[in-house]
Amino acid sequence: MKSNSGSRTAGVDGQTIQDFEEDLGGNLESLAKELKSQSYDPKPVRRTYIPKGDDEERPLGIPTIKDRIVQEALRMVLEPIWESNFSDRSFGFRPNRRTMDAINTTKMVIATSLEARWVIDADVKGFFDNVDHGTLGKILQDRITDRKMLKLIWDFLKAGIMEDGTYRHSTLGTPQGGIVSPVLANIYLNRLDQWAKEWTDIPKGEKRKRRENGKGNWEFVRYADDFLFLTNGTKKRANRMKERIGDFVDEELNLTLSEKKTKIVHASDGFEFLGYNLQLTENGGARLTIPKEAEKELRRKVEQATDGGTEISVRRKIGGLNAILRGWANYYKYANDSSDVLGSLDYFTWRQTADWLARKYKCSSKYLVERKLESANPLRIKGQTLYTMAGDSDRYNEGMREKGHPYLRGSEIKRESFPNADPGLANAERREGWRDARWEALERDEWECQECGKNLGPGTAQVHHIRPYRGYDSTEEANRLENLKSLCPGCHKEIEGKCICH
Structure with a gap:
């Protein structure tokens, strides 16, 4: 949580993670006591907005640091419980899964496994703002019997929203921005995933009969609240399925499909999914393009x-x-x-x-x-x-990642088309972070040695860690601006000689 850049953003209490760390042990001990005594009371999220396209904005709920810590603990408990039951065709907000896995699965369905022709591009109207608390509570009780945990989740859902100094009680929804919200969303929409299996997971013999009789078969792909139903059947059957989906979403999830945004398109005309345009080509392949x-x-x-x-x-x-x-x-x-x-x-x-x-x-x-x-x-x-x-540009290396249960050893699914992992990626990211921190220190110090006052150039400038690396838990902490000092090579060598522990 600390490595997230959002940790520097305060909730309604004005406290950042740096403030919380000033008495880390005492604050954590106090938080643990509140949780044990069930006196812990989540605060409202601070509502803010971030740009979405040219004219739109997306609401974001910012919890307090204490609430984020508790939500992260909840996520760590909830995720392993449900991960075994989640669908293989659900890709959003899950360990070891990414958007490209969802896109590649869709591409494969169009071009090979199903040769899908019609696509139902479904959109749930304001999903995160309209999750029904009662329905979510019933779903959670299917797997969780601990009343304390259920109450804690309920308290978070009902904590409310603070916007421009005005409090608003929350009767629906999970605030976008909450750490536990994504896993709650997947738990909620898992009902849709399991219902979809009634149409996708049928015996091969039955699939062959349906294809020969012109009824067609179905495939399903979901990433968060963005999902597709794809078929090699007729448009008439696609229209019927759209009605069934709408009825299920309404009756079982207490949500509504957006009439404006939910549409049926032919795969050869192309459709957008997760920021890409996918299109069936004349030779039966699938093409990915940038919208x-x-x-x-x-x-x-x-x-x-x-x-x-x-x-x-x-x-x-x-x-x-x-x-x-x-x-x-x-x-x-x-x-x-x-x-x-x-x-x-x-x-x-x-x-x-x-x-x-x-x-x-x-x-x-x-x-x-x-x-x-x-x-x-x-x-x-x-x-x-x-x-x-x-x-x-790397369009020839877009294979799917290995996926298995992230909490069970030896459950990886072996594939032949996975891209090779780059072992130097983490080191490259660390080098890039240090380069940025180094330049920031040099500019702050106006390219002047902080010991002797000499002017520094690109070939002579060096940056010293005032407190050695080993005194920190991470390189990000060690590279904080306040821990860096610009030096000439001579002064740097002299200081390093005095501090052999660096």
């Missing part, structure tokens, strides 16, 4: 990042852009059109960044390229390199 709206959204973000003032440092500007670009490229690198799209977006980002730099240095673009940039392609200035997305 135009996703491209527009990235261009909008880059424009916003480069349209502002020029007082921010080059390191911070390019670092911020790189964070956006890396995340986007990492998600869309598996698309069939990734090379072309990412290359086009790279050029757009290069132009936007170059224009911002020209404004910052009050020079022409030509002068910037000829005199200021250390490299034009890729763009590099003051030791900072603008990330190039096209280099991440």
Whole structure:
């Protein structure tokens, strides 16, 4: 929980995780006593909004630090209990599963195992805000008999929302942003998953008869509240199934399908799922492409990042852009059109960044390229390199990960098409985190040795950990800005000699 960047965000009590750590032992002991005596009282979540597309916003509930700790403990108890019962076709918010597993399963269903032609793209209206507490309580009681735990979950559901200083009681929903909300959502929608098996898990002989009689067979894929039913039957039968789904969601889950967003499409016309466009090709394959709206959204973000003032440092500007670009490229690198799209977006980002730099240095673009940039392609200035997305195109390596029960040893499912794990990934991420922390310290210290006052350059600047690594639980803690000091090589060597434990 601590490694999550959201840990620095306070709930309604104004306390951050750093505040909580000031008396960590005492705070945890006090929390344990409250839980044992059943006097623990969850606080309302602080409602805030984050952008979603051009004009929309998504509500987010921010619990207090104490509530997050208790919710994480609840998640650790609930997840292993239900994981054995969850469907293989459920991919969201589960250990060892990711969005690409759901996308690849859908792709496989379209192109090979089912040759699906019609797709029901279902959307539950405001799922997280409309989860029925009574229905969820009954589902939980099927597996949990401990009244204390049930009461604790109930108290969280009923804790309410604080928005702009106004309290609102919660009668429905699980707040988006709560640590335990995703597992509760999967527990709730597992009823839908099990119902779907009545249509998907039928004997091979029966499947063959249905196909020969023109009735068609069904497949199902779900990621959180976004789910698909796919069939090689007729559109008429797809329409009937859509009605059945609507009835089940209404009668068994006390939810409603969105009439506007739930639609039936032919696989050859293409449909969007989890940010990708999937389409059945003429030769019977399946094609993954990047939706135009996703491209527009990235261009909008880059424009916003480069349209502002020029007082921010080059390191911070390019670092911020790189964070956006890396995340986007990492998600869309598996698309069939990734090379072309990412290359086009790279050029757009290069132009936007170059224009911002020209404004910052009050020079022409030509002068910037000829005199200021250390490299034009890729763009590099003051030791900072603008990330190039096209280099991440990897559409031929989008295989599914191994999946088994995350809480049972030896349950992995062996596959031949899984991508190789990158053993250097974790180390690369750590190096990148240290590089960012190092540059932040150097800029704070204005590239000056904090011992002798010498001016530092890229080749001479060194950053020292005031308190050694071994004094911390993680590299993230050791690399905090307040623990770093800019030094010249001579002063660094002298300090290291005095502190051989570093």
